[in-house]
Amino acid sequence: MKTTNDIIDGVPVIEKLSVDELAAGKHRFFFKASTDSLGNYHRIPVIVIKGAEPGTKLFIQSTLHGDEVQGVDVIHQVLPHLDPDTLKGTVVLVPGANPPGMQLASRYYPSQNETQTFTNLNRMMPGDAKSSNAGSRYAHALWHNLYMGNADIFLDLHTQSTGTAFPLFLFADFRSADVCRLAALQPADQILEDDGIDGSVETELVRAGIPSLTVELGCANVFDPDMTQRGVQGILNTMIDYHMIAGKVNLLGIESYVGNDDVSITADTGGFARVMVQLNQEVSKDQLVATMTNAFGDVVAKYTAPCDGRVLSVCTTPLREPGATIVQILRRV
Structure with a gap:
């Protein structure tokens, strides 16, 4: 765990997350990623719920694409279900992984350089700390100082891009039995057996031995109550199946079409x-x-x-x- 002396609105600021070093309970942080052209750090909200008993580390991220905000509502609505006194393991939640893109309602990470670069962060993993592309440096900070060491399984929450719509849809690498297990726990309308996209969070995590899904939750720039309910249920199903919480898996009567x-x-x-x-x-x-x-x-x-x-x-x-x-x-x- 690498902390700073900064406190913003009562929330401590960190440069590197290590959930193994945290006590059981609920924790909030701002994670310092890279700086903007004024030298100010982009600060990403991070919530950690660490159980009283050891178990799986589940990492849930939303809005790496800045216009894809549906996952923020999913994360907010799943929080009341997470009680450290009864939880086995740890849940890390990032409700908004691309603040500058979110402010522009843009899919991309914007950087102010000679060419006004707009970077797709979900093609930049694991990033490069010395890149001339500011987005690649930002991705490097996420990968090495936020993801690594804090995830046994990973759900990356997205939506379709602005102007288009998905149902609840999964990208899932079916060559991995662990990914198949994760996919089967989501109340998804459709699933693509996905060989992966270089630089995406899902693909690079799977290559690193961390089972991961890209969970697409409908439309950009909206909170859809149905998608929120189903996204929350998928997270709860995951936690139940991995013995993090008690309960029974509920797929809400949805049978996924797999292509x-x-x-x-x-x-x-x-x-x-x-x-x-x-x-x-x-x-x-x-x-x-x-x-x-x-x-x-x-x-x-x-x-x-x-x-x-x-x-x-x-x-x-x-x-x-x-x-x-x-x-x-x-x-x-």
């Missing part, structure tokens, strides 16, 4: 998209899924499903430029 390939239908021309399918809907090859109109209301393009499958994502913002995603379909091949 191994996601197919994107993208705009060939800009205009106003009208999506004709809904999330989780089964579609057949050649089924009409969307149209594009111009400013005069003329239909200038029709989009059909290239395969059978399940609707994984839809655009929620009608204006689409060329190359923008309109619909995604999850299928099994």
